[in-house]
Amino acid sequence: MERKNHIISILVYNKPDVLARIAGTLGGKGYNIDSLCVNTTTQKDISKIVMTTAGAQATITRIENQLQRLVDVISVDDLTNVESIHREMVLVRLNLNAQNTEAVKIAIDTNKWKIIVSGDTYVIIEITGDQTQIDFALARLEPLGMTDITRTGLVALKLDD
């Protein structure tokens, strides 16, 4: 069966070990988590976890069932085939020198990337976008003196309730 990337949105009670339960359940059963984002929702006692994982549909269904069994899990939603928006963010540090400064400036201006900190020898920029946009940006930045990045997991929100 065809392996596909899936975006799974999980509502959980905001308990200290809920993330360990989810990670442990998936890890213990041999499923891989590709990316993960966790934070509270509009209700303080409820958190939302957005997770991406790859697998055939049968595997994904198993993952959903396993998660649904957990006492602190309220709901599990596969957003892959639902109309939803997706964003990731990446922070990128670029080291500046006589050769690349001009090229970096042009790249930042033309792509409308956001400078967070600008030093004498480096610049840190923030980029948000969907996965393709981030991948594209990183490919552009790679030859321009990119020395470190931190990339978030994917967040997603359904268009309709």
Place this chain on the structure above:
Amino acid sequence: MKLKGTQIFLEALKEEKVDIIFGYPGGTVLDIYDQFFKSNFHHILVRHEQGAVHAADGYARATGRVGVCLVTSGPGATNTVTGIATANMDSIPLVVFTGQVPTGLIGNDAFQECDITGITRPCTKHNFLVRDIEDLASTIKEAFHIARSGRPGPVLVDLPKNVMAMETDYDPACVKSRNHEVAYKPAPKKMANVLDMLNAAKRPMIMTGGGVILGKAADELTRLARQYQMPVTGTLMGLGSFPASDPLWLGMLGMHGTYYANMAVSHCDFMLAVGVRFDDRVTGTIETFAPNAKIVHIDIDPSSINKNVTVDLPIIGDTKATLRDILHYLEEHHYAPDQASRGVWLSEIADWREKVPLTYCPSSEVIKPQYVIETLHRLTEGDALITTEVGQNQMWTAQFFGFDRPNSFISSGGLGTMGFGLPAAIGVKCAFPDKHVVDIAGDGSIQMNIQELATAAQYNIAVKVVLLNNGFLGMVRQWQELFYEKRYSHTDMTYAPDFVKLAEAFGVVGLRATKPDEVEAVLKQGLAVNRPVLMDFRVAREECVYPMVRPGESISQMTLGSREMIN
């Protein structure tokens, strides 16, 4: 009313109608034990914490209620892990209370500290660390609710010492907990599908599992099978959910299932699988399991559906309610099996049964383990609660002790925990003091928790150990015989204690039989005395459990021992 944590603990247990607790004291639970002393709570002191969990587990399996135990922190807690994992694999409702170091010391590697909630996360249904006295009563309530609701399972509650010493207001009427019960919704469309499939079927059968016992659905299942003349096979965990004395009973299926059960599964065209999870020991190779059958799978846990075997019609629901709905629907729509085709199917099964009955070669020289079990069944008239250890003793019991009632066969199925049977029998006997409670054991397994003989002796819990002593780790030896050219690597257990003397040293009656003609007398004597008894039966050393499906083969390919391989 202001109460201390330890007092709230006891009140909360009374609210849950806990009438017995199995445990072992230690530093972090001293205050709770002091409350036991003052209140005279019914507590059984085991000799090892693993024994406490198995005893609570046996109690739960025999009664259908939640089993409870209490241990201290650190090693007390880690010693419970095998017991918890055993209960988790078989979906047994338990609440395990562990002491914990004071909250201020958690994370500091304090004396007897361990992260027991972390350790048991993968082998509990859920667990809690109570950090605040205000949460104590509601957590205990929720723990019992989680343990018994839906697909049951063990829940661990970790109790830091300082939290238990704090005081707060307690009013049982005001204790709230989350609700985890999923309401069962009848699905008329699915009932119609079941009827259609049954109407189309010429060779229908039922496969019953542990979910039928846990769901208290044995009556419904039995009615369905008898009313519509459907033969029934069962998993190890399902034994007793359909009467073994009924002609429709085919015995257990799978690796050590009967020839006729496995042949029926391999030839049926419709299977109603109730409360089972299609374990690999049951299915053999998945591709050849019930290859011609439309399978309807009833289970309360959606994660069991299509996990191992892909089924045609899953019905997620409580086994009792679902079977009732099916019965009702079939009656309402006047379902009647086609007599001619049903007759052909049943006679086909009868032929298999006649061709290869479940049997063994009797001997007048050496005690056959199967003979001991058959004799035990005859002497008790089947009216006994039987626990087992794991291995050959367990399989022979499953094959040769016909279980007519649910909750009467108590065995570690999923995890296969050696050392389960004796402490489990103690728990069972505490619940049913007037019943025969017998642990059918092997000489390897019994040594794993033999210290619990002291528990039985101290409280005069009159469990009977029927020790099938072959001086081997018999099942492993059997695999070595069949698959490793008899290289008996580390399975010879000839170096063993004198079990009769050992029993006597514990204050337990010790009896021995070395010849077949002594078996009945020893069993009679052992059953008659109202004290714990260990009966040492020196059985045939290299007897194998047959039939056997070799691992990785289809269940229609059975090795039948002295007979030729038949398929």
